Amino acid sequence: KAGVTQTPRYLIKTRGQQVTLSCSPISGHRSVSWYQQTPGQGLQFLFEYFSETQRNKGNFPGRFSGRQFSNSRSEMNVSTLELGDSALYLCASSFRGRDPTDTQYFGPGTRLTVL
Amino acid sequence: AQSVTQLGSHVSVSEGALVLLRCNYSSSVPPYLFWYVQYPNQGLQLLLKYTSAATLVKGINGFEAEFKKSETSFHLTKPSAHMSDAAEYFCAVSDPPGGFKTIFGAGTRLFVKA
Numbered sequence: 001k002a003g004v005t006q007t008p009r010y011l012i013k014t015r016g017q018q019v020t021l022s023c024s025p026i027s028g029h030r031s032v033s034w035y036q037q038t039p040g041q042g043l044q045f046l047f048e049y050f051s052e053t054q055r056n057k058g059n060f061p062g063r064f065s066g067r068q069f070s071n072s073r074s075e076m077n078v079s080t081l082e083l084g085d086s087a088l089y090l091c092a093s094s095f096r097g098r099d100p101t102d103t104q105y106f107g108p109g110t111r112l113t114v115l
Numbered sequence: 116a117q118s119v120t121q122l123g124s125h126v127s128v129s130e131g132a133l134v135l136l137r138c139n140y141s142s143s144v145p146p147y148l149f150w151y152v153q154y155p156n157q158g159l160q161l162l163l164k165y166t167s168a169a170t171l172v173k174g175i176n177g178f179e180a181e182f183k184k185s186e187t188s189f190h191l192t193k194p195s196a197h198m199s200d201a202a203e204y205f206c207a208v209s210d211p212p213g214g215f216k217t218i219f220g221a222g223t224r225l226f227v228k229a
Contacts, residue, residue, distance in 0.1 A: 004158070031215070033215075033217070035217075035219075042219060042220075042221045042222060043159075043205060043219035043222070044219075045216050045217060045218065045219075048215055048216065050215075055215055056214070056215050056216045058216070090158055090159065092158075092159070096215060100147060100209050100214060100215045101147050101164055101166045101209070103161050103164075104159075104161065104217065105161075106158030106159040106160070107158050108156070108157055108158050109158055
């Protein structure tokens with residue numbers, strides 16, 4: 001069974017640009033969550049999508065957005081990049097229809113560097 | 116909002132010694148609690164989870180954790196450390212209790228000395 005796939009694995013952008021990251025969940029999983037990991041702030045929840053709908057959202061500015069497609073693949077977009085957006089962005093997939101304790105499976109992450 | 120506090124950003128043990136990683140949660144009602152491990156340049160992997168079924172939870176790789184309501188703790192233990200256990204460990208909680216947001220602690224890096 002294929003795991004969670006994130007593309008690209010590494011990305012370098014400059015301030016002011018925008019970026020789109022992609023996450024392909026495990027087959028059959030309908031929930032995709034996104035997290036930002038930085039040395040200073042640790043792991044922070046960005047948002048969660050379930051069946052193409054944003055079900056939960058963390059405390060990030062509107063520059064961070066996402067969407068989920070009918071095949072459960074998800075993208076997140078960051079507009080007007082700032083230096084502080086440099087981070088490892090992780091996505092996790094799970095069944096989690098009604099059970100929030102269903103195991104989340106994490107991808108390897110996308111390392112974003114903003115210059 | 117729910118939160119977890121991990122005591123000690125770094126823990127060092129000798130191979131074969133007991134591993135104890137501490138986690139305290141803040142919640143007025145029993146939450147769902149999780150421990151994850153992250154190896155270098157990899158995503159997170161679930162070690163174990165507490166969902167109120169049993170207070171002593173056994174996970175993968177010989178790890179276990181005990182939910183103690185009186186102490187609001189969910190410490191992770193392993194009787195005998197192995198070199199391969201060297202990684203970063205995160206305690207996490209569902210927010211709100213029973214919700215779908217996962218809030219992580221700051222993490223504890225475990226070093227294992229030969």
